[in-house]
Amino acid sequence: MNFEDYSGIWVFIEVKDGEVVPVSLELLGAGKELADKRGTELAGVLIGDDVTHLADTLYEYGADTVYVYDDPIFKDYRTESYMKALLECCQKYKPEVILYGATSTGKDLASAVATDLPTGLTADSTILDIEEDTGLLLASRPAFGGNIMATILCKKYRPQMATVRPKVMKALTPEPGRTGKLVEETASLKEEDIRTKVLEIVRHTTQKVKIDEADIIVAGGKGLGSPNGFQLVHQLAETLGGAVGASRDVVEAGWIEHHHQVGQTGVTVTPKIYFAIGISGAIQHIVGMQNSGLIIAINNDPNAAIFQSSHYGIVGDAFEIVPLLIEQFKQVFNSEVVDHV
Amino acid sequence: MLHIVACIKQVPDTKIIKMNPKTNTMDRASAPAILNPYDAHAVEEAVRLKKRYGGTVSVLTMGPPPAVKAIKKCIEIGADEGYMISDRAFAGADTLATSYALTKAIEKISKIKPVDLIICGKMTIDGDTGQVGPGIARRLDMPPLTSVNKVKEINVEEGYAVVHRKLEDGYEVIQSTMPCLMSVEKEINEVPYSSMANMLKAARYQPIIWAVADLEDVERTQLGLKGSPTIVSKVWAPTKPRGGTMLEGEAAQQTEKLLNILLEKKELFSVKGGDKS
Numbered sequence: 129m130n131f132e133d134y135s136g137i138w139v140f141i142e143v144k145d146g147e148v149v150p151v152s153l154e155l156l157g158a159g160k161e162l163a164d165k166r167g168t169e170l171a172g173v174l175i176g177d178d179v180t181h182l183a184d185t186l187y188e189y190g191a192d193t194v195y196v197y198d199d200p201i202f203k204d205y206r207t208e209s210y211m212k213a214l215l216e217c218c219q220k221y222k223p224e225v226i227l228y229g230a231t232s233t234g235k236d237l238a239s240a241v242a243t244d245l246p247t248g249l250t251a252d253s254t255i256l257d258i259e260e261d262t263g264l265l266l267a268s269r270p271a272f273g274g275n276i277m278a279t280i281l282c283k284k285y286r287p288q289m290a291t292v293r294p295k296v297m298k299a300l301t302p303e304p305g306r307t308g309k310l311v312e313e314t315a316s317l318k319e320e321d322i323r324t325k326v327l328e329i330v331r332h333t334t335q336k337v338k339i340d341e342a343d344i345i346v347a348g349g350k351g352l353g354s355p356n357g358f359q360l361v362h363q364l365a366e367t368l369g370g371a372v373g374a375s376r377d378v379v380e381a382g383w384i385e386h387h388h389q390v391g392q393t394g395v396t397v398t399p400k401i402y403f404a405i406g407i408s409g410a411i412q413h414i415v416g417m418q419n420s421g422l423i424i425a426i427n428n429d430p431n432a433a434i435f436q437s438s439h440y441g442i443v444g445d446a447f448e449i450v451p452l453l454i455e456q457f458k459q460v461f462n463s464e465v466v467d468h469v
Numbered sequence: 470m471l472h473i474v475a476c477i478k479q480v481p482d483t484k485i486i487k488m489n490p491k492t493n494t495m496d497r498a499s500a501p502a503i504l505n506p507y508d509a510h511a512v513e514e515a516v517r518l519k520k521r522y523g524g525t526v527s528v529l530t531m532g533p534p535p536a537v538k539a540i541k542k543c544i545e546i547g548a549d550e551g552y553m554i555s556d557r558a559f560a561g562a563d564t565l566a567t568s569y570a571l572t573k574a575i576e577k578i579s580k581i582k583p584v585d586l587i588i589c590g591k592m593t594i595d596g597d598t599g600q601v602g603p604g605i606a607r608r609l610d611m612p613p614l615t616s617v618n619k620v621k622e623i624n625v626e627e628g629y630a631v632v633h634r635k636l637e638d639g640y641e642v643i644q645s646t647m648p649c650l651m652s653v654e655k656e657i658n659e660v661p662y663s664s665m666a667n668m669l670k671a672a673r674y675q676p677i678i679w680a681v682a683d684l685e686d687v688e689r690t691q692l693g694l695k696g697s698p699t700i701v702s703k704v705w706a707p708t709k710p711r712g713g714t715m716l717e718g719e720a721a722q723q724t725e726k727l728l729n730i731l732l733e734k735k736e737l738f739s740v741k742g743g744d745k746s
Binding site: 204207208231232235236238239240242243244246247248249250251252266269270271272273274275276277278279280281282283284285323324325326327328329330331332338340343344368369385386387392393400401410411412414415422423424435436437438439440441442443444445448449452453456457460461 | 731
């Protein structure tokens with residue numbers, strides 16, 4: 129393997145409902161830094177049905193080149209079809225690095241591509257860097273349930289690949305009118321070659337506020353004692369117009385569904401305000417919420433680790449504090465509404 | 470009759486593992502070795518499918534000799550057979566080398582009894598990658614079905630499976646040809662307490678153990694540390710945040726202080742009619 133044949137930083141562009149998903153734009157931002165450091169180009173690989181027009185968005189967010197596979201066969205994400213396209217693109221243009229969002233699609237695709245190439249793949253990275261002279265990717269991630277951080281290298285294979293957690297990297301400010309090079313490709317692929325079919329896609333509509341998009345999250349932990357006690361979290365979230373989050377313990381105990389789980393094995397969130405109520409603050413939880421704008425912890429244990437990760441802390445009984453807060457909040461806001469009338 | 474292979478791993482319980490603050494290494498002795506919690510769901514699902522469609526459940530693990538305990542746990546859940554590959558040559562494997570070794574073992578199991586379905590847990594709690602399952606599927610040229618949270622149907626005669634695959638905001642229903650590989654989410658089932666009969670069986674059970682020499686067509690360069698493209702170059706403890714301001718006083722004073730902080734951001738609360746101007 130001649131490393132000099134490999135150049136360019138690539139981002140797999142994930143498309144959902146006709147739009148580029150946020151993590152792909154975040155990765156263009158992160159990829160841009162790597163590409164600049166290496167003095168190489170940043171490219172997006174765009175696969176889907178009727179997606180070519182999205183290339184303009186990708187240029188605005190930093191892509192120099194967009195490789196596009198636009199064909200009805202790519203209407204739904206399927207491992208085999210997407211993998212085939214990406215493998216062909218890789219073999220033809222030989223990138224140095226490929227980044228994927230650590231989403232169900234990105235992780236699925238990256239795992240398959242890494243096996244077939246073959247090459248190394250680092251999962252759920254949260255920090256990326258590259259050695260200017262060698263092009264060695266330094267992908268760091270929380271390991272062992274977030275107890276440590278580890279930097280993973282792939283010295284002997286190219287391309288180097290990593291999945292990157294959503295909401296960790298920052299997208300660039302889009303530059304309207306910025307253009308780039310479009311490379312249209314077709315994959316040698318027939319429908320009969322693909323052994324899976326997507327019969328139906330069902331989206332949860334019951335989720336009031338989606339946790340990874342919420343400005344305000346009220347999260348609760350085991351300290352609330354019972355599913356009944358956890359209702360306090362729902363009440364405060366409803367009062368504030370926020371989403372409900374939970375620690376791993378609570379999800380494992382079955383108090384709430386897994387898609388509310390914040391942390392290493394749940395979702396990473398960056399709301400403007402994050403309430404941690406009765407959450408002890410295990411590192412596995414902290415890594416999922418530490419970048420929130422304002423973190424407020426309420427816990428009856430003054431030594432709880434959560435206070436170390438919070439901007440403001442209240443030591444006290446949640447069952448006393450939270451109802452009081454709800455009451456005071458309603459008073460203030462109701463009177464403000466009256467003032468405006 | 471289905472033959473299902475569930476791939477499992479023994480892991481340190483990372484929830485309670487302690488760190489040595491001086492060396493930033495894990496004190497493995499501080500955490501008991503357990504069956505990877507996600508894998509318990511994989512085995513349970515295999516056992517449920519066996520009950521539904523008839524067949525056999527084999528479990529497979531790669532690990533040091535004490536990992537026999539994890540296989541016994543799977544027998545308690547209801548697995549029929551246990552296989553273990555254990556050899557120094559496997560040590561230091563990353564996900565690519567692990568999927569290679571497990572694939573070689575599955576090829577050998579297939580010769581004893583053809584495999585229709587492979588089930589893996591979503592990921593391990595000590596590796597947190599979820600990459601081994603899809604890796605095995607690619608190596609065996611089976612469709613990889615990841616994030617499965619429901620097995621809707623298996624049609625043995627016609628050779629297909631229909632599953633729900635979890636997405637960030639819902640799920641998709643996928644039909645796949647068989648044999649295939651599924652990696653399953655925790656929510657797919659609940660692992661009940663084991664029956665006394667299974668526990669007795671597990672206590673006596675001894676798995677079939679293979680070394681590298683027992684497997685066929687193995688390229689040794691693809692095993693263990695040698696066969697692993699990724700290496701860990703550095704580990705460090707995550708930086709500890711400094712901690713913020715404590716709001717002191719009686720409960721009502723604390724909440725009042727908090728309310729004032731929230732009011733500085735009152736534009737966020739427009740949902741509840743806070744600012745309609």
